[in-house]
Amino acid sequence: MENRMRKLTILFGSQTGSAQEVAERIWRESRCNHFHGPVKAMDDYSVTELIFENLVIFVCSTTGQGDQPDNMKKFWKFLLRKNLPMDSLKNLRFAVLGLGDSSYVKFNHVAKKLHRRLEGLGAQALCSIGLADDQHDLGADAVVDPWVQNLWQVLNTVFPTPAGLNDFEFPSSRWHVETSDVFLSNSADWLQWRDNTSLCQVLVNQRITHNQHFQDVRIIKLKSSLSYSPGDVLLVRPQNLPESAEQLLQILKNHNLHRLKPDTKLTILPRDDDMPVPPALSLPITLHQCAQQYWDLNAVPKRYTFQIMCNFTTSELEKEKCQELISAEGQEDLFKYCNRPRRTILEVLNDFPHASANIPLSYYFDMFQPIRQRAFSIASSPKAHAGEVHILLAVVQYKTTLFKPRLGLCSNWLASCSMNDHLAVAVKKGSFTFPLDKTVPVIMVGPGTGVAPFRSFVHERVWSGSADSDTLLLIFGNRNHKADFHMADEWKTLEHTGKLTLLTAFSRDQPHKIYVQHIIEKESSLIYKWLERGCWIYVAGNANNMPSSVRSAFITVLQEAGGLGSQQADNFISSLESNGLYQTETWS
Structure with a gap:
């Protein structure tokens, strides 16, 4: 049967494993759709073979300040060679799926660049680029699921299933x-x-x-x-x-x-x-x-877990429930059952005892x-x-x-x-790059455990004897001064000895909530002086609304203390970001 199948190569660039997981899902579904071919990290693939490929799916994430994952850096460096002919990939048809987080300025930056570069080398896109967003209410799956479904529709239209083969077969483990x-x-x-x-x-x-x-x-x-x-x-x-x-x-x-x-x-x-x-x-x-x-x-189990349970359960009731959850119409129900309450795979196995009793052990490595x-x-x-x-x-x-x-x-x-x-x-x-010139002023915004990388940087400066309150400004925030002022004694000692300028925001220590962005706006005169001196800005902490609120606060400072117009202020911050002088590291 192998020679009657169609070749499809799937390549991924993954930092945390999420893009690899999606790539392996596409590989698994490719078997069901009678395609064959490898699934590999881009740097494990011989990039010089790309000119001989006809069909490749790329799945990649973006890390740090718009950087490539570690396991696609060599692949990407090769694609950027200026001596590559503009038609070197003219025989390639491809699709790109990006996994990103819109709380970052360079949202899905790697996927977008890869898509443009492939087209620039003559490759033809099978479908529009997929840009999944972790910040979506349904998570990355809100884009991944329909994008993958559309991919198979396109592929099975362009490359019809060979005669004599079923349209879909349940995959082996x-x-x-x-x-x-x-x-x-x-x-x-x-x-x-x-x-x-x-x-x-x-x-x-x-x-x-x-x-x-x-x-x-x-x-x-x-x-x-x-x-x-x-x-x-x-x-x-x-x-x-x-x-x-x-x-x-x-x-x-x-x-x-x-x-x-x-x-x-x-x-x-x-x-x-x-x-x-x-x-x-x-x-x-x-x-x-x-x-x-x-x-x-x-x-939290993926949809494929319910496909496996549906295939092996001996209970009609369980089968019907699984069929509902894996259907296109049931994605909201799947989200309510699994994602919203963060129901674990163990709890799901307990909820579907007939499936659990009949699933072969090898499929546990898929679930x-x-x-x-x-x-x-x-x-x-x-x-x-x-x-x-x-x-x-x-x-x-x-x-x-x-x-x-x-x-x-x-x-x-x-x-x-x-x-x-x-x-x-x-x-x-890490994604943060600190200035080598120890006279460059640095503003660090680190609420909660976001202060961690700044503890590393500040103590390094203290050890070298180059720490002073004119070059190091830390803005820390949390709920209560007495309850969760992380490493308070260290910061206060450094402040009192003239090695650090310290600003704090504790949201629950007064009737109205005060966050780090409010302190930035309140101290606009001080902050603007640091901006005038060419400071570098670092923001670390929980994603949510904090990074965008802090960015807006710096724009407000430029308007109120610097007299810039709204667009001028935004352009100023954008310029800092483009030049690596405004760096963000956040997590969900």
């Missing part, structure tokens, strides 16, 4: 799984997923917010010989909490699924050369290791997402805190319409770590 009664002992050392991961010992795990405060924020200090610079981020590979792993094992036990036990040996084998087994699964592992360290048990690394801005100075690396951690716990509180996987696991425990971590270059 991506890998084959063998189980063995030759048990493996659980190994606490199975932590390193990649060569660049190091094990670092926990030195301090200390709460820094008031014990009565609703938000548990911690400083975690690790013993480390890792090399890093201010602005870099620490990637942490978390594990599931023990109770979550036990819950999954209990579900499997209740259904006596394949007579599995926690120490049953699993060997994962490739089913298709186009979908190799990842390094983390290349050696036999136990079911317990999988439940604790590989599968993300806190993740469960692998645990991804989480990124934290490094809060320590490599010079001032030699031999250590610090992060600020806000423990995520919140309530939805479900009875049980929602717990962030990584933050709650980190909060549970004890002194002398070891974490699997790696350092990645």
Whole structure:
């Protein structure tokens, strides 16, 4: 049948794993639609082969200040070569899907540039570019789902299904799984997923917010010989909490699924050369290791989970419910059932017991997402805190319409770590680039844990003897001065010794709420003087409305204190952004 299938290459650029996940979904659906071909990171693909391709789908995210993900940088650099003929990709038909966040100025910047460059080299777009937005009420899926659906309509029109083949076939699991009664002992050392991961010992795990405060924020200090610079981020590979792993094992036990036990040996084998087994699964592992360290048990399930359950459940009621949730008309219902209450995959398995009892183990690797690394801005100075690396951690716990509180996987696991425990971590270059000239004034806006990268930068300046209140201005904000003024003693000491200018905004310490943007506007005369001196501006913290509100506040300063018109002020800030003098690092 293979020679009757049509070739489709799928390439992704992914920083956190989301774009890879979408690319693998398209690859899986390509099999159902009788296409064949690989799914690869762009830098794992031989870019010189692109001139021989007829059909390629690109999925990419944007990271940092409009930068390419690490695993597509080489690919992109090659495409930018000036000596490439303008018709070098004339035989290529392509589609680009971008995953982005509209709270960033350069929203889906990479996808837009890639689409333009491919057309500039003579390639022909199959359909309009897809620009998914994490800030949408329905998340990225609001664009991804209809875009992918339209993609198949276009492809099956341009490249009709060969005669004799069904229009759609339910896909096999991506890998084959063998189980063995030759048990493996659980190994606490199975932590390193990649060569660049190091094990670092926990030195301090200390709460820094008031014990009565609703938000548990911690400083975690690790013993480390890792090399890093201010602005870099620490990637942490978390594990599931023990109770979550036990819950999954209990579900499997209740259904006596394949007579599995926690120490049953699993060997994962490739089913298709186009979908190799990842390094983390290349050696036999136990079911317990999988439940604790590989599968993300806190993740909200994707639509494909319900397609799998629909295919295997023996209950007509469950089948009907799954069919509703996977239909185009049922996407709002799926959002209400899964995304809005943040219902986890474990809770869904409990809600569909007949499906859970009949799903083959190999499909669990399709239903469960692998645990991804989480990124934290490094809060320590490599010079001032030699031999250590610090992060600020806000423990995520919140309530939805479900009875049980929602717990962030990584933050709650980190909060549970004890002194002398070891974490699997790696350092990645961050999006912030600080000025090398230590006389350049710097304004740092860091509400909440957004202050972390500025602690790194300021302490580096203090260590070098170049910190002073004329060049370092920190604007910090949170709810209460006494409850959540992160690292207050450090900032106050630096302020009193003339090494830092400090402005604060505490939203709940007075009847009317005051945020960092209000302080910027209130201190417009001071802020404008810094702008006149050619300062660099950095904004870090929770996405939501903060970044745009802060930007608007700087525009107000230029208007009120500088006398600029509205458009002039906006152009001034836009110019700073374009030249890397106004940088933003936010997270959802």
